[in-house]
Amino acid sequence: MIGEIDTKNSPTSSFSPSPEVVGFISDVKKDYAVGHTILTKSWNELNDNSVIDDMNRGRRMFNAHVDEDYEDPGEAWKWRGTRSKARNKGIAMHANLTAAYLLPTFQAQNTDDEVDRGVSEFMTDLVEWMAQDENSNYKENFLSLVFAMESDPIVYLGAEWQEVMQEIKIKGEDGRYTTKEILDEVLSGFKAPIYTADQVLISNAFERNLQKHRHIGKRRWIEYQEAKAKYGEHENWEYVKAGFNVVYNEDDGLFYEIKDEEHQNLVEEYTPMYRRKDTEACFIGGVYMSDSNVDNNRIKHRDNFDAPRYNLQQFGFYPIGSHFIFYKSMMNAMRWDNALYDASTEIIANRAILDAEMPIAISGSEKVDTDIIYPNAVVTFADKDAKISPLLPPSNLGPLMASLNQTDESLSDASVNETLSGQLPPASQKAYSVAQAQANSKKIIGGVAKGLAASVSKYGLLMGDLAINHLSIPQVDEITGDSTRLKYRKFVLNNKDVGGRKASKQLIFDEELIGVEMTAKEKDEYSLKLLEKTGYPDNKNHIYYANPEMFSKMKFFSRSDYRELFPQNDETMQALLQGLEVQLRNHPNVNQEEMVRELMYSFFKSKGDKFIQKTPEQTAIPQGGPAPIGEQAKQKQLSTALGGITP
Numbered sequence: 295m296i297g298e299i300d301t302k303n304s305p306t307s308s309f310s311p312s313p314e315v316v317g318f319i320s321d322v323k324k325d326y327a328v329g330h331t332i333l334t335k336s337w338n339e340l341n342d343n344s345v346i347d348d349m350n351r352g353r354r355m356f357n358a359h360v361d362e363d364y365e366d367p368g369e370a371w372k373w374r375g376t377r378s379k380a381r382n383k384g385i386a387m388h389a390n391l392t393a394a395y396l397l398p399t400f401q402a403q404n405t406d407d408e409v410d411r412g413v414s415e416f417m418t419d420l421v422e423w424m425a426q427d428e429n430s431n432y433k434e435n436f437l438s439l440v441f442a443m444e445s446d447p448i449v450y451l452g453a454e455w456q457e458v459m460q461e462i463k464i465k466g467e468d469g470r471y472t473t474k475e476i477l478d479e480v481l482s483g484f485k486a487p488i489y490t491a492d493q494v495l496i497s498n499a500f501e502r503n504l505q506k507h508r509h510i511g512k513r514r515w516i517e518y519q520e521a522k523a524k525y526g527e528h529e530n531w532e533y534v535k536a537g538f539n540v541v542y543n544e545d546d547g548l549f550y551e552i553k554d555e556e557h558q559n560l561v562e563e564y565t566p567m568y569r570r571k572d573t574e575a576c577f578i579g580g581v582y583m584s585d586s587n588v589d590n591n592r593i594k595h596r597d598n599f600d601a602p603r604y605n606l607q608q609f610g611f612y613p614i615g616s617h618f619i620f621y622k623s624m625m626n627a628m629r630w631d632n633a634l635y636d637a638s639t640e641i642i643a644n645r646a647i648l649d650a651e652m653p654i655a656i657s658g659s660e661k662v663d664t665d666i667i668y669p670n671a672v673v674t675f676a677d678k679d680a681k682i683s684p685l686l687p688p689s690n691l692g693p694l695m696a697s698l699n700q701t702d703e704s705l706s707d708a709s710v711n712e713t714l715s716g717q718l719p720p721a722s723q724k725a726y727s728v729a730q731a732q733a734n735s736k737k738i739i740g741g742v743a744k745g746l747a748a749s750v751s752k753y754g755l756l757m758g759d760l761a762i763n764h765l766s767i768p769q770v771d772e773i774t775g776d777s778t779r780l781k782y783r784k785f786v787l788n789n790k791d792v793g794g795r796k797a798s799k800q801l802i803f804d805e806e807l808i809g810v811e812m813t814a815k816e817k818d819e820y821s822l823k824l825l826e827k828t829g830y831p832d833n834k835n836h837i838y839y840a841n842p843e844m845f846s847k848m849k850f851f852s853r854s855d856y857r858e859l860f861p862q863n864d865e866t867m868q869a870l871l872q873g874l875e876v877q878l879r880n881h882p883n884v885n886q887e888e889m890v891r892e893l894m895y896s897f898f899k900s901k902g903d904k905f906i907q908k909t910p911e912q913t914a915i916p917q918g919g920p921a922p923i924g925e926q927a928k929q930k931q932l933s934t935a936l937g938g939i940t941p
Contacts, residue, residue: 295326295564295580299543299550307540307549309533311582318575318588319542322566325509329495337499339614341626345447349491352445352625355380355632373643380625380632384444387624390739391440394858395433396747397422398754400850413848416840419801420765421757423785424484432486439488440746443611444624450489450606451749452512453595453756455764458482484760489514491620494606500617504604510567512606515560525576525583533581536561540580549580567593572602597755598762598846607753611742655683740856747856754852766803766842782842798835803842 311319333345340348353359358378400417425432435451442449458481463471495511496504504510518536525531533540537558538551554562561579568574574593575584584591595605610621625632657680768782785801792799878884 295323295539295562295577296330296541299541299552301543301546301548301550304550304552307533307551309530309540309549309581311530312586314588315582315586316542316547319582320544322511322575322577323542325497325566326495326511326564328497329509329511332496332499333492337618337620339618340447340620340622345491345620348447348620348623348626349445351629352447352623355625355629356384356441356445357381371647373640373647375640375643376636377639379635380628383628384441384624387444387739387742388437388440391743391746391859392437393860395425395436396750396854396856396858397425398751398757398852398854400754400758400852402848402850413840413845414850416801416838416845417758417761417848417850419787419790419799419838420761420785421754423787423801424757424761424765426787427483429480429482430484430486432484435486435488439609442488442490443609443621443746446491447610447620447623447626448491449609450494451609451753452485452487452489453605453607453753453760454485454487455760456482456485484757484764489606496619499619502608502617502619504606504608505569507604508568508570510569510604510606511564512567513562513564515557516563518559518561521561521563521578525578528583530581530583531578534561534579536579538579542580567604569593569602569604595756595759596763597759598849603756603759605756607749607756609746609749611745613745657681657683743856743859746859747854751852751854754854755850758850758852762846762848766846768803768842792836800835800837802837802839803845804839 336342336344343351358376358381360374360376398418398421400414400421402411402414424430439449439451458478459475460478460481461473461475464474465471489512493513495509495513497507497509501507518534521534522531525534535551537554537560539554539562540549541552542549554560562577564577564580566575566577572592573588575582575588575591577583593602593604595603597603608619611624612622612627614620614622765783765785782803787799787801789796790799878889880886
């Protein structure tokens with residue numbers, strides 16, 4: 295879209311659109327330049343780095359990038375590497391932030407209405423089905439998204455509904471094949487593509503709400519053949535060339551072909567969007583590929599009131615200021631501490647190399663060559679005054695090791711400590727202390743988790759719009775002659791918690807309502823009746839109905855709870871209970887029996903009645919004599935296993 299134009303040496307393009315399109319191209323080119331400047335200029339908020347430079351530096355850190363060896367051969371022996379401290383912290387952070395897949399939940403505006411509450415639950419389940427559909431990429435991209443948050447100053451998640459057609463061959467009775475075009479179920483449906491910082495051009499770096507941006511552009515470089523498959527039928531396709539950008543020159547009103555040295559076998563796909571003008575277009579290699587009437591190109595993503603909405607939501611690690619849209623990545627936050635850690639490690643490693651292969655000084659002889667200096671070598675000198683002496687002074691790495699430990703603690707403060715990194719605690723550390731440390735560590739990432747949940751909540755509005763506009767409408771089931779049969783889809787969610795039980799949920803839009811005239815009161819009553827039509831209480835298949843007409847007009851709020859990222863951990867609870875049992879054993883105000891019951895339940899998911907040792911009153915000697923010796927032994931073993939608890 296932009297680039298230096300050498301009008302003398304660059305060939306002109308035969309692309310010659312209408313004045314209306316030329317005017318639109320001129321505006322898009324200016325906004326493209328603004329967005330490009332935002333990505334490439336230096337920002338104080340990013341330590342005087344550009345967004346692109348900050349992104350590249352963060353990725354090098356996360357990938358444990360190591361520079362090439364020293365050019366000086368005399369320094370080739372030195373250690374060149376990294377302890378990958380930042381990367382290991384990033385992996386640990388990722389594990390904690392992806393303990394569960396965050397999904398939005400929905401709430402209707404009128405929470406007091408029973409119908410609205412039921413429809414909200416229906417929407418929540420429907421969006422969950424979208425995310426879990428085998429052809430959706432939400433789950434895998436959610437994992438990639440969190441990784442990108444750790445290294446990039448910003449990352450965007452798109453919400454798109456694709457309808458891709460494919461040709462299939464059908465064998466006739468005569469043995470011949472004919473082709474038929476059908477919907478490609480694998481490539482179609484809900485998709486959640488990731489866009490990195492360099493793939494999205496914005497209009498204002500100090501506006502966090504993307505919906506308030508005057509202009510947003512999405513760009514990516516794709517193979518020429520892929521672009522041809524999508525846009526090859528367009529009248530302007532003939533002007534597209536791989537490895538070239540067609541750039542408009544305002545001075546002479548001509549289009550020039552500018553060679554793209556960086557993407558020689560690719561073409562740029564650029565999609566500018568203007569929400570307030572409700573305009574969305576497409577350019578391939580700088581060539582306009584939309585409707586010749588610019589006003590006919592409306593934004594594809596719509597809310598449930600058919601209003602335009604940008605189908606992107608930004609994500610990031612640490613917010614910077616109150617308005618700056620870009621974030622401080624986790625790698626950026628650890629940059630200097632990680633550099634110090636690696637530098638200190640390098641000094642220690644180099645000293646270890648020198649200690650293992652100590653340089654020596656030879657005096658009194660000119661016939662000793664370094665080739666004879668090797669392990670267990672025996673060197674004989676004719677000159678009695680000849681001698682070999684170590685050249686290395688005694689080391690003093692104590693202060694450096696202390697600094698290394700302090701740096702390690704500083705890195706943990708910016709990320710996660712060892713208790714959340716999967717490292718085993720010292721054997722001397724009590725389980726209760728470990729559990730407490732884990733609980734405290736989660737507070738460190740609580741802010742990041744809340745920010746992630748807030749972005750998922752906003753993203754939920756985009757998913758909800760797609761559900762309303764694509765799933766609550768009937769699909770063509772069969773076409774026979776002049777008649778078309780429509781059919782609503784059924785959506786199944788397995789292994790759902792329904793009333794405290796695991797069951798299968800079926801979500802159905804009731805097709806009996808198609809074309810039925812009803813009053814507002816009748817619609818409400820009918821929706822309520824069908825909303826939770828389930829089988830018997832013990833039935834594992836629960837069917838939920840919704841009125842599609844009413845559903846499509848409902849206005850929802852979207853929510854996401856960050857606490858879902860920290861599911862209850864059985865091991866942690868067991869450790870806490872064990873620690874409490876030791877501290878409160880024989881305490882006069884503690885019910886020891888209930889304590890044991892909770893401890894047993896944490897391990898065996900039962901109240902453990904058979905493990906409870908009876909009190910003297912409960913175990914009075916029966917008339918037949920004392921308890922059998924074997925039973926006494928069992929009680930003693932149990933008491934020992936429980937830490938000597940004697941109620």
